[in-house]
Amino acid sequence: MFPLDLSASLGHFWQNVFYVITGMAFGFALERAGFGNARKLAAQFYFRDMRVLKVMFTAILTAMLLIFLSTALGLMEYRELFINPTHLWPGVIGGLIFGAGFVIGGYCPGTAVVSMATLGIDGIIFVVGLGIGMFVFGETVEFFRVFWDTSGDYGVVTLQDWLGVGAEVAVFAVVIMALVMFWGAEKTEAYFAAREGGGDE
Amino acid sequence: MKLKLAGSALALATAVALLLMGMPTVDARIEENRPAVEKVLTSRSVHIDPAELVDLINNANFGLRIFDLRDESEFNLFHIRDAKRIVNGMLRDPVWINKLPSRTVFVLVSNGEKRAEQAFAILSAWKVPNVYILAGGVNQWVRLYGDPQKLVVSPATDCAKAECRQYVFDAALGDRHPASDPDPEENIGRDYERKVKPLGRTVRKAGGCG
Amino acid sequence: MSPGKKGYMNPYLAGAFLGVVLFASFILFGHGLGASGAVAKLVGVVVDTLSPWHAASNAYLVNLVKSKVSPLDTWLIWEILGVLAGGFLSGLLAGRVRPQTHRGPRISARARWGFALLGGAIAGFGVRLSRGCTSSQALSGGAVLSAGSWAFMFAVFAGAYLVAWFVRRLWT
Numbered sequence: 001m002f003p004l005d006l007s008a009s010l011g012h013f014w015q016n017v018f019y020v021i022t023g024m025a026f027g028f029a030l031e032r033a034g035f036g037n038a039r040k041l042a043a044q045f046y047f048r049d050m051r052v053l054k055v056m057f058t059a060i061l062t063a064m065l066l067i068f069l070s071t072a073l074g075l076m077e078y079r080e081l082f083i084n085p086t087h088l089w090p091g092v093i094g095g096l097i098f099g100a101g102f103v104i105g106g107y108c109p110g111t112a113v114v115s116m117a118t119l120g121i122d123g124i125i126f127v128v129g130l131g132i133g134m135f136v137f138g139e140t141v142e143f144f145r146v147f148w149d150t151s152g153d154y155g156v157v158t159l160q161d162w163l164g165v166g167a168e169v170a171v172f173a174v175v176i177m178a179l180v181m182f183w184g185a186e187k188t189e190a191y192f193a194a195r196e197g198g199g200d201e
Numbered sequence: 202m203k204l205k206l207a208g209s210a211l212a213l214a215t216a217v218a219l220l221l222m223g224m225p226t227v228d229a230r231i232e233e234n235r236p237a238v239e240k241v242l243t244s245r246s247v248h249i250d251p252a253e254l255v256d257l258i259n260n261a262n263f264g265l266r267i268f269d270l271r272d273e274s275e276f277n278l279f280h281i282r283d284a285k286r287i288v289n290g291m292l293r294d295p296v297w298i299n300k301l302p303s304r305t306v307f308v309l310v311s312n313g314e315k316r317a318e319q320a321f322a323i324l325s326a327w328k329v330p331n332v333y334i335l336a337g338g339v340n341q342w343v344r345l346y347g348d349p350q351k352l353v354v355s356p357a358t359d360c361a362k363a364e365c366r367q368y369v370f371d372a373a374l375g376d377r378h379p380a381s382d383p384d385p386e387e388n389i390g391r392d393y394e395r396k397v398k399p400l401g402r403t404v405r406k407a408g409g410c411g
Numbered sequence: 412m413s414p415g416k417k418g419y420m421n422p423y424l425a426g427a428f429l430g431v432v433l434f435a436s437f438i439l440f441g442h443g444l445g446a447s448g449a450v451a452k453l454v455g456v457v458v459d460t461l462s463p464w465h466a467a468s469n470a471y472l473v474n475l476v477k478s479k480v481s482p483l484d485t486w487l488i489w490e491i492l493g494v495l496a497g498g499f500l501s502g503l504l505a506g507r508v509r510p511q512t513h514r515g516p517r518i519s520a521r522a523r524w525g526f527a528l529l530g531g532a533i534a535g536f537g538v539r540l541s542r543g544c545t546s547s548q549a550l551s552g553g554a555v556l557s558a559g560s561w562a563f564m565f566a567v568f569a570g571a572y573l574v575a576w577f578v579r580r581l582w583t
Contacts, residue, residue: 004438004439004440004441015440015486016484016486016489018439018440019440019486019489019490019493020489020490020492020493020496021493022432022435022436022439022440022444022490022493023444023489023490023491023492023493023494023495023496023497024493024494024496024497024500025428025432025435025493025497026429026432026444026490026493026494026497026546027493027494027495027496027497027498027499027500027501028497028498028500028501029425029428029429029432029497029501030425030429030494030497030498031497031498031501031502031505031507032419032420032425032428032501032505033419033420033422033425033426033429034419034420036498036502036507037513038513038514038527039513039514039515039582040419040513042515042575042581042582043582044571045571045572045575045582046575046579046582046583051422053568054422054423054426055422055423055425055426055429056426056545056549056550056553056564057426058208058422058423058425058426058427058429058430059426059427059429059430059433059550059554060430060433060549060550060553060554061212061426061430062426062427062429062430062431062433062434063430063431063433063434063437063443063550063554064553064554064555064556065212065215065216065219066430066431066434067434067437067554067555068219068224069215069218069219070438071224071225072219072222072223072224072225074225076437076438077328078224078555079295079298079299079327079328080328080441081437081441081442081555082441082442082443082551082555083299083552083555083556083557084542084543084547084548084551084552084555084557084559084560085557085559086557086558086559086560086562087541087542087559088558088559088562090540090541090542091541091542091548091559091560091562091563091566092541092562092563092566093540093541093566094537094538094539094540094541094542094563094566095537095541095562095563095564095565095566095567095569095570096537096566096567096569096570096573097533097534097536097537097540097570098533098534098537098538098540098541098544098566098567098570099537099566099567099568099569099570099571099572099573099574100530100533100534100537100570100571100573100574101530101531101532101533101534101535101536101537102530102534102567102570102571103530103570103571103572103574103575103578104526104529104530104533104574104578104581105526105527105528105529105530105531105533105534106513106526106527106530106581106582107527107530107531107534108446108534108544108545108546109446109447109449109450109534109538109544109545109546110444110446110494110544110545110546112531113446113491113494113495113498114494114495114498114502115498115513116495116498117494117495117496117497117498117499117502117508118498118499118502118507118508118509118511119508119509119510119511120511120512120513121510121511121512121520121524122512122513122514122523122524122527123513123527125524125527125528125531126527126528126530126531126534127450127531128528128531129527129528129529129530129531129532129533129534129535130447130450130531130532130534130535130538131450131453131454131457131531131535132528132531132532132535133531133532133533133534133535133536133537133538133539134447134450134451134454134535134536134538134539135454135458135535136532136535136536137535137536137539137540138454138455138458138539141539148540152559154558154559155299155300156299156300156557157299157557157558157559158295158555158556158557158558159556159557159558159561160556161295161299161558162558166223166224167224167556168216168219168220168222168223168224169220170556171216171219171220171556172216172217172219172220174556175212175213175215175216176216178212179209179212179213182205182209182423204421204423204424205423208423208427
């Protein structure tokens, strides 16, 4: 029955090996998608190339469907998985700030590491920047600690809990939303490509 | 283009299939778990001696939650200090379950053991770790730490399971009875088997970047 | 700018691949992927090395370093090492490994570096505030339908789109 408990069955060393392998697959996929290139990532926000949206939501969709299918078939227990607790306002404000940093710096932590791996100097610098930003956070967090710890602290809340529906309904809604977004993304790309006429502005 | 259509169709089909199949419910899981839970309960490996609970209350360096399954009137009459009364609705609410703190030992308390054992079965189905039951329930607790004159012997023979209240108090003092927070010294000389194990790793490990 | 493929995988395919990896992570470890946490741990270790007193007096950093034999022996670090290796491998196979600075056509490399640092710092702060990044919150939290993660994800897109117009010279 999944999820497995590798450190118990295989020992610490082999569990770490699996972590490395998983990371390799992760990094490989990101680089394949072109995410080691800040320009490709940023293109999302200028409506030229919506691949960030496509990759992210396809990944979420795939994993989500596999997780819930496994749970429905009794192979896995969804509630045993780590579900990120919801700290609503720190999450939203942090997300806005992070989004700004993303489009200014051109990366997110994972993709910056991939850029580093392919000798992207901007990727290396971005990671250094990350460290600085995190350090600053550590230095200043005491001033807004209460906000960070308690604001919107609903604990573990899933979409289906929030909507008061069954998990399978939330899954269905997410699938519909994602498919609509994909369709929208294709249309947006086509529109801007036609406008550009193929030349750089 | 064909790939996208195929992918979308597949995703949609899976989602619809999930809608039709539905997720396994708590009750289904409780049924599934029943044999394992029966085994654990019969071996009494999770029934802890009142003295051990007193020790936990006074000495634990991890979180401790005492959940009281009794009726409100009984709870108001007497309860262990810091015990919280919970009801079935909470046990079946995934939101409540997910809010349970990690690195915490939970001790279930009822008059005897029956309601505590039922709650134990539900919490096991949710895979909540570190759950124990107060052996003998409040009846036994009052027998040990309460005023002997306050005890009414119930005519039922096996009252531990039947959940009848074997104690009576003059006033509903809630947790302000001396017995709500017994002095650990009262336990000197009482031998008991320690059953609370070092905290099991919460199944939901701390993943993510938090 | 037409998105030249240049050996880049179809994004839906890459996404599906990523999704399978994410699912595998859940099956194997009970949790999803992560990235920013690794950087956070490094920050904690660096500060601790440079000034243990400072690290100990900062309640937040204390959590990152803790009194373990090796605070770096955590799944995040092992995984990020894998990401480095996997990214390198893929880049190598596609001939994309060489010192380079990805930037828009209207900006110099040096300016780009400055913005990478600035953007990184802003992102680093935001990531800690939201307790996660796109890998841990958006992808992993999203897949398990965490409400906070979805809120975070939409906020990220919103924040990026809002600022994008102002920094368009960086990329277009």
